[in-house]
Amino acid sequence: MKSSVIVFPGSNCDRDIAVALEKFKIKNQMIWHAESSLPKSDLVVLPGGFSYGDYLRTGCIASKSRIINDVIKHAKNGGLVLGICNGFQILIEAGLLPGVLLRNKKLKFLSKNVFLKITDIKNRFCSGYSKKKKIELPIAHNEGNYFANGEILKKLVDQNLIAFKYCDAEGNITEDSNPNGSSMNIAGILNNEKNILGLMPHPERSIDPLLSAEDGSLMFNSLLKSY
Amino acid sequence: MKISATVTLKKEVLDPQGKVINQTLKNMGYKKVINVRQGKFFDIELDETDREKAKVVAEEICKKLLTNVVIEDYTITLK
Numbered sequence: 001m002k003s004s005v006i007v008f009p010g011s012n013c014d015r016d017i018a019v020a021l022e023k024f025k026i027k028n029q030m031i032w033h034a035e036s037s038l039p040k041s042d043l044v045v046l047p048g049g050f051s052y053g054d055y056l057r058t059g060c061i062a063s064k065s066r067i068i069n070d071v072i073k074h075a076k077n078g079g080l081v082l083g084i085c086n087g088f089q090i091l092i093e094a095g096l097l098p099g100v101l102l103r104n105k106k107l108k109f110l111s112k113n114v115f116l117k118i119t120d121i122k123n124r125f126c127s128g129y130s131k132k133k134k135i136e137l138p139i140a141h142n143e144g145n146y147f148a149n150g151e152i153l154k155k156l157v158d159q160n161l162i163a164f165k166y167c168d169a170e171g172n173i174t175e176d177s178n179p180n181g182s183s184m185n186i187a188g189i190l191n192n193e194k195n196i197l198g199l200m201p202h203p204e205r206s207i208d209p210l211l212s213a214e215d216g217s218l219m220f221n222s223l224l225k226s227y
Numbered sequence: 228m229k230i231s232a233t234v235t236l237k238k239e240v241l242d243p244q245g246k247v248i249n250q251t252l253k254n255m256g257y258k259k260v261i262n263v264r265q266g267k268f269f270d271i272e273l274d275e276t277d278r279e280k281a282k283v284v285a286e287e288i289c290k291k292l293l294t295n296v297v298i299e300d301y302t303i304t305l306k
Contacts, residue, residue: 057295064292093295100297107243147240147298181241 001227003028003043006071008062013048013084013204020204021045024220033065042227043080044071046087048140048202058101058143059089068094080124080223081196085141088188088198097191097198098156099148104141105181111140114179116187116201117167120160123194128222134171135215137201139179139187144200146182146189153183164188164199228273228281229306232289235266240298269293278305 003026007014014030021028029039038044051062062068068090075081075096083091091097104110113136118129129135148156156162164187168177178185180200188199203216236242242264249263271288275281282305289301 056293060292060295100295102241102298103243105241105243107247149297 001026001042001224002040003045004031004038004041005029005045005047006031006033006065006067007047008033008049008051008065008090010051010053011047011049011086013086013202016202017045017047017084017204020207020216020220023207024217024224026220026224031067033062033067035067036070038067038070038074041074041079043082043223044074046071046081046083046090048085048087051086051090054143057093059086059091059093062086062090063093063095072096075191075196078193078195082125083196083198084202084204085139085144085200088200089143091196091198096196097189098152099146099183099189101143101200102145102147102181103143104145104179109140109142110144110179111138112179113138114187114201115167115169115171115177116164117171117173119162119165120190122160123163123190123197124226125190125197125219125222126163127225128218132215132218134167134169135218136206136213137203137215138205138212139201141180141200144180144182144187146186146200148183156186156189157184159192161190161192161194162186162188163190163197164201228275228278230271230273230281230285231304231306232269232271232285232293232301233266233304234269234289234294234299234301235264237298237300267293281305 165185206216245265252260
């Protein structure tokens with residue numbers, strides 16, 4: 001399996017995701033945002049960070065980068081795209097996923113571990129989570145408050161496009177377990193075809209039992225299994 | 228041609244920063260402040276003398292870059 005990680009000025013989780021991909025024997029290349037074409041890739045990752053210092057709106061300037069045209073083409077051809085944190089914000093600004101990510105409800109930058117319920121396992125990113133009632137992953141963001149109109153939310157529910165929801169330690173989706181005010185506790189969503197996943201939590205920071213835990217590993221295993 | 232564009236959150240979108248400013252003004256003693264919504268302001272200089280053409284470009288700029296039309300509205304003023 002081959003992957004490309006797109007690097008923007010201000011990306012800061014690009015090396016973390018590269019380490020994760022390499023650990024799972026996914027052959028990765030780092031691609032600078034100003035490149036005009038993507039190398040042949042099965043998976044494109046938009047990493048976390050603060051692309052362009054979050055100027056104008058988070059992810060907005062990055063979504064107009066030259067390489068994004070090719071990322072959109074790759075996605076429209078059914079290629080896998082994973083957007084983590086700022087990458088999720090970029091996917092939304094690029095129009096590849098619906099809705100918007102607003103500032104956290106309590107106006108605080110959040111950096112902590114959260115519990116997540118996997119609400120759809122019938123996709124190439126999450127199939128490995130079938131036996132997990134809930135998982136624990138870190139979040140680190142200021143704009144993760146997912147917002148969409150009723151029509152979009154209904155479609156996300158009806159078509160099983162919500163992949164992750166914030167929950168408590170027992171796996172219950174409650175208001176108290178929603179860290180940032182997201183509609184319906186949404187932490188990650190898929191596009192209609194389920195080849196694009198955007199999520200606020202960081203699976204790449206949870207791939208090593210020595211450093212953290214391994215709940216993120218299952219996502220990379222799922223991707224490999226689907227390949 | 229000088230153009231100014233104001234971008235504000237749509238009415239139905241929560242504006243936590245505006246809320247905090249509103250509360251702060253009340254704490255400062257401005258009891259008559261009813262509500263505050265925070266927005267962005269852009270000054271754009273355009274190499275165009277035709278007002279109609281300038282307006283078309285400004286609209287495009289607002290739609291394509293300056294606003295996220297899902298949550299924001301814009302108003303354009305030509306000077």
